[in-house]
Amino acid sequence: MSVESDIQSAKDLVTKFYSCLDNAHVDTLADVMLEHTAPDYLWRGYHPFHELSLPEEVASVFWQPLRHSLKHLQRRQDVFMSGRNEMDDFSSTWVVSMGHLMGLFDEPWLGIKPTGKMAMLRYCEFSKVENGKISETAMFFDIPHLMVQAGLQPFPPQTGTQLVQPGPVCHTGLMFNAQQPAEGEKTLNAINYMINTLGNWDQKLSLEQELRLSWHENMIWWGPTGIGSSYTIERYIQQHSGPFRSSFKNRDFNGHICRMAEGEFGGFFGWPNLTLEPTGGFMGMPATGKSGEMRVIDIYRRDGDKLAENWVFIDLLHFWNQQGVDILSRMEKL
Template identity: 65%
Template sequence: MDFQSEKRLVRDYYAALDSAEGPMIEDVMTRFVADDYIWRGYHPFHEQTSGQDVARVFWQPFRQAFTRMQRRMDIFIAGKNEMDGFQSTWVISMGHLMGIFKKPWLGIPPTGKIGIMRYCEFNKLEDGKITETAMFFDIPMVMMQAGLQPFPPQTGTHMVQPGPMTHTGLCFDPQDPLEGEKTLAAINFMIGDIRDWKDREPEGLEIELPRSWNDDMIWWGPAGIGASYTIDGYIRGHSGPFRDGLGDMTFNGHLCRLAEGEFGGFFGWPNLTILPEGGFMGMPATGKYSDMRVIDMYRRDGDKLTENWIFIDLLHFWNQQGVDILARTTKDAQP
């Protein structure tokens, strides 16, 4: 399959959604999404079960705050979902939503300047309608642009993250299916190697990671953790602190995993259930388990992965630990 009709439907949906204003956004959602629609979003939005609810709860308030919005896509791919035996078709879009941050949003004071929010969206297509969406977006990134500090200092670097170094992520045209198979195989090898690390003799990340990653890898992490470059930088900037600060961990699986061309990704709801042992992201141990909802997007170079864009619902994760990051950080903020 070349997925051209599915890609066209999602691009038409974006064109209509991004140009609509106010109540017209609900009309767009009604036109493009199914009656039994499921939308999975970042805290504090969580699950919504109709297009109208998504419009009222997320899109309309966001668009009122961020005027003249542009969708600046870096990756656009489609494929069959490995998690259901390659039966369903999904279209993935990743990039930034950009506008002029004119009004408060979620208690975050406006800057009156350009505001940018990373996003990644998985859309399931059935019978000419969008039936499921997972849309994760980096709210802490917006908070930091407004001068707020939701987390202690990061182990990685905070920035507006670029798209693929090759500038080949917008796969509007059909792709070589063999390249997609190679990418999915590389992603699956990496997942399996991570899941097996606790059952192996201690070997160290310096030995483990080069099996899956090129040495010049880039890990584009969420605001609060930040980005890291090279395997050594990734060990220092995220993977080392992650394993040191998080204890008992259960892998819950993914709802969707696919690849097209040299790009691929997955999401779970939740991916992981983790018991923090203290220190991760500067937070103390609480003795409570927390779910981690994650979207990962990848670029493969050769036989290994080389770029990785990560979306983690950190607000939800820490809220389960008893810390309402959003409320705590915005309570004294003045618009």
């Protein structure tokens, strides 16, 4: 099978899985998981779920409680793509879906009190496809974003803007059909160039100069709740990048599990991406003297030879839990 055929086959498999999963009765979700996933399936999710290792466990621990809470759940995708993974020399195929899971928030979930109103759970999911089955999943979802919709304030005031995030401005993120391989290569090259120029202190560049090497001036950084979103290089520096760089020490990059691209879109995730120690100020929190992990997904849109939009998912509940702050437990008491 050619690379292009393999990628399309993986897309078809995940599309069928989503259709079955989203339309199944809540009591049959485990059957859907068993049909479409490998026996040694590995699922990675946000705190408090972390790693689950059996299809039935994913159904009972994550999907069934979520479906009980968010009634009439609807998947609203903004990006759908597939490609080979650069991290294993392009030998494995992954499918990525990003958007929101929308429903009526009618029952409690993770101690978050329901509103009886529409709610949107922001998500991004990487699925590894092998031998006609999904063998691995990394599904990141912005739980604090749901908290804010429920009237809670899980974190101090953030530097960026809090909102339900739209998809790409060009509306071309849903790539169900085959794309030109050369376009994906350009996107992956742009992402790698950006990674390689991060913190390139040897050139003695200012942060503005560094960012302009790989980003459009009117870039959009769609950040997670607790940090928020920023527009333009100038405001991104003021509202996230500058404070982030000045608020940590002992930063170690742990690498990515998957990094891929298709068309004008691409992204990566790690488990964790970073290990670093807060020195105070980040998200209004004090220094802790403790190192913590940041599990991150980044999805990018390329425009020409530079990056224009970036959707970011960070498991901030996990990070702050390692610092001794249990956000979920604190919210349950409100």
